[in-house]
Amino acid sequence: MNTAEDLARYVLPTYARFPVAPVRGEGTLLWDEDGNRYLDFCAGLATCSLGHGDTPLSRAIARQASELIHCCNLYQIDKQVELARCLVDECLELPGRVFFSNSGAESNDGLIKLARRFGQARPGPAGQPRHEILTFNKSFHGRTLGGIAATGQEKVKEGFAPLLPGFRHLELNDLSSLTSNIRPETCAILLEAIQGEGGIHLASREFLQGVQELCKEHDLLLLLDEVQCGLGRTGEMAGWRSIEPGLIPDAVSWAKGLGGGFPIGAFWISERIVTDNTPLFGLMGAGSHGSTFGGSPLACTAGITVLREVIDQELPARALRHERTIRETIASWQHPAITEVRGKGLLLGIGLNIEALRVPEGLPASIHLSGELASAGLLSPPAGPDTVRLMPPLTVSSGEIDEALEIFRHTLDRTSG
Numbered sequence: 001m002n003t004a005e006d007l008a009r010y011v012l013p014t015y016a017r018f019p020v021a022p023v024r025g026e027g028t029l030l031w032d033e034d035g036n037r038y039l040d041f042c043a044g045l046a047t048c049s050l051g052h053g054d055t056p057l058s059r060a061i062a063r064q065a066s067e068l069i070h071c072c073n074l075y076q077i078d079k080q081v082e083l084a085r086c087l088v089d090e091c092l093e094l095p096g097r098v099f100f101s102n103s104g105a106e107s108n109d110g111l112i113k114l115a116r117r118f119g120q121a122r123p124g125p126a127g128q129p130r131h132e133i134l135t136f137n138k139s140f141h142g143r144t145l146g147g148i149a150a151t152g153q154e155k156v157k158e159g160f161a162p163l164l165p166g167f168r169h170l171e172l173n174d175l176s177s178l179t180s181n182i183r184p185e186t187c188a189i190l191l192e193a194i195q196g197e198g199g200i201h202l203a204s205r206e207f208l209q210g211v212q213e214l215c216k217e218h219d220l221l222l223l224l225d226e227v228q229c230g231l232g233r234t235g236e237m238a239g240w241r242s243i244e245p246g247l248i249p250d251a252v253s254w255a256k257g258l259g260g261g262f263p264i265g266a267f268w269i270s271e272r273i274v275t276d277n278t279p280l281f282g283l284m285g286a287g288s289h290g291s292t293f294g295g296s297p298l299a300c301t302a303g304i305t306v307l308r309e310v311i312d313q314e315l316p317a318r319a320l321r322h323e324r325t326i327r328e329t330i331a332s333w334q335h336p337a338i339t340e341v342r343g344k345g346l347l348l349g350i351g352l353n354i355e356a357l358r359v360p361e362g363l364p365a366s367i368h369l370s371g372e373l374a375s376a377g378l379l380s381p382p383a384g385p386d387t388v389r390l391m392p393p394l395t396v397s398s399g400e401i402d403e404a405l406e407i408f409r410h411t412l413d414r415t416s417g
């Protein structure tokens with residue numbers, strides 16, 4: 001087994017990694033080579049929806065791999081139809097078309113390209129093309145040049161100037177600031193209904209309703225980044241519906257949970273008419289976008305199997321039941337190191353009271369606590385400086401939730417006061 005020093009010698013040091021080296025998983029559990037057992041409430045950063053070693057998923061992948069892994073998008077790929085149909089008819093229940101990518105950042109790049117085409121098809125009042133996309137502080141939209149330009153966090157942009165132009169970041173849930181910041185060149189609003197990496201911050205229902213109104217009034221596209229909060233984790237297949245069921249987006253991006261750990265991303269574009277009988281999806285016609293790997297038979301098989309299990313086993317409803325247990329248990333502790341629990345379903349952020357924790361100088365409280373939790377056998381990743389996340393596989397059992405909360409409380413006791 002290679003050591004952390006070997007990793008540092010050969011792998012680019014873009015991640016500050018915790019000293020945990022899983023080699024095997026089953027359900028919510030991971031083991032390292034020495035047999036140490038971890039409860040995985042990170043789930044590959046909200047990705048392993050069905051946990052580790054899921055039998056239907058691993059069998060479906062193995063079967064498809066032996067039949068056909070890849071054939072490229074010059075040819076008809078039946079599995080794309082099956083997966084797109086499930087996304088459109090069962091997850092969104094909104095008509096439109098799907099493009100398959102390989103990651104969340106790539107899916108968001110697709111939404112950015114759509115917004116640019118829309119801004120040209122429907123120019124501003126003086127006939128000038130519109131190109132500006134408004135996004136929000138603490139958002140995260142990925143690490144491509146498009147993704148970092150869209151992201152409302154300075155740290156992801158450092159040293160990468162010149163950035164892709166055409167983005168401004170505003171305060172989430174501040175409708176009057178949003179209203180006053182719409183300019184003639186603005187063509188779209190991009191948001192996460194529940195911000196994940198930025199610390200589990202929710203758009204309010206009133207804000208989402210206001211955004212929808214502003215989009216109608218100013219002819220803007222409403223783009224929803226569901227990469228982290230979509231496909232069941234928040235208790236709804238469409239994550240935003242756990243806050244505002246009536247919201248109708250123009251385009252949606254996904255990745256993470258869609259493949260249960262297998263890399264796949266996707267975005268959907270609505271079929272509402274934009275110009276001369278052209279539907280919105282028609283702005284992205286032949287030659288406008290592409291991906292060699294996107295939507296391979298193998299990736300789509302993973303996606304189909306994951307969505308079937310999530311839907312047929314009613315895992316979103318289970319996520320809501322687990323959320324209730326977690327909230328009730330944490331409230332009963334009245335722990336001075338916890339300020340609040342934010343989020344929905346199994347995308348939860350535990351806010352930390354930094355004053356109540358003993359944290360080594362210079363280290364964010366969230367990273368310190370995540371490290372302590374990992375050494376106690378619970379993987380619970382940080383989100384922002386003062387929040388740790390609980391986002392286990394959607395298949396997690398009640399017993400595993402209870403055990404994780406016990407570890408959490410003991411670790412907080414040990415590191416606070």
Ligand SMILES: Cc1ncc(COP(=O)(O)O)c(C=O)c1O
Pocket residue numbers: 045102103104105106108140141142143192196197225226227228229255256
């Ligand atoms: C909301 C959101 N959008 C986009 C991304 C980027 O996804 P990926 O890492 O698959 O490119 C992430 C990743 O954390 C995310 O949380």
